Amino acid sequence: MASLKELKGRINSVKSTQKITKAKQMVAAAKLRRAQSAAEAARPYATRLAAVMASLASKVAGDNAPKLLAGTGSDQRHLLVVVNTDKGLCGGLNANLVKAAKAKAHALLAQGKAVEFYLVGKKGRAPLRREFPKLIGAGFDTSTVKAPGFAEAEAMADELIALFDAGKFDVAHLIFPTFKTALAQEPTITQLIPVPSPADAAASEALVEYEPGEEEILQELLPRYVRTQLFGALLEREASEQGASMTAMDNATRNAGELIQKLTIQYNRSRQAAITTELIEIIAGAEAL
């Protein structure tokens, strides 16, 4: 059995671990609130843009539709944009994302398509690289800024659109975590490029005047839509990361508490055992006299 000093040392080390996890949990809780309100604040823009897109896309259909909407005409080469977090300590969030990305990649590969990855965020790079060593393309580093904002989404979208215009891929999918609750974040896969045509084209009855023209506006709108999509993914990632981190750290704190309790009991028992042995020795010594 471990000596008293050893036990005491272990209790102390678990206690300091608990302090760290507790602090991280509280930080995550505070950041989660901010991330959630940021995600909420971004919603009006996204919904308005989607509405305008819907009414425009239904009008500019057919041959003269921009490439970003109509696609390249083939769907052979797929690009998977995987949005992972930059920091760990957030439970199975990144593992789930990687799992979803792998499943999607295997499904596409099984259909005989070419797959390439575009990785955002630091985590998830290693496991994907291990699984698909030859398929990892470019990536985007969001770890240099404290809170990725619209500027990062813009840079990312510009890079992706440049790749698309250069004919590097035909279809891009966006894989990111959607924040449901602090307990549940779900990996979501949406098609990013070509921009999926909105299903509802009912609201286009009103006679709207366009300046310069419908096509020109759409031309300008599509990259903007891609940017908004990426921005939304970044915000969701932020909220998911904090939520997952909060839950994971809560569990860790609780586990540390349990461990401390167990160790304390063990410590007290062996202390009592040592005292009892000492007493027996004294009594035995006294009796021998």
Place this chain on the structure above:
Amino acid sequence: MALHFELVTPAKLVRSEDVHMVVVPGTEGEFGVLEGHAPFMSTIRDGAVQVYATANSAPEVIEVRGGFAEVNEKGLTVLAEHVEG
């Protein structure tokens, strides 16, 4: 008589208020929007959106970059990627 004016950026809803008139820097020239404007959509160039709270007041100037304006029966919505001031 009031025009409902909304200025939205990806980060937040900057303005949502009833005003008298808004002058928007469209790509093909500035245009003023009053209440009851016909449905209209335009891209905007980088420039100043001028908001007139009442008919005689001095305009409030908001610099915007990258976006477009939409006028429908509900009012004017300006979607801009960046807003200064």
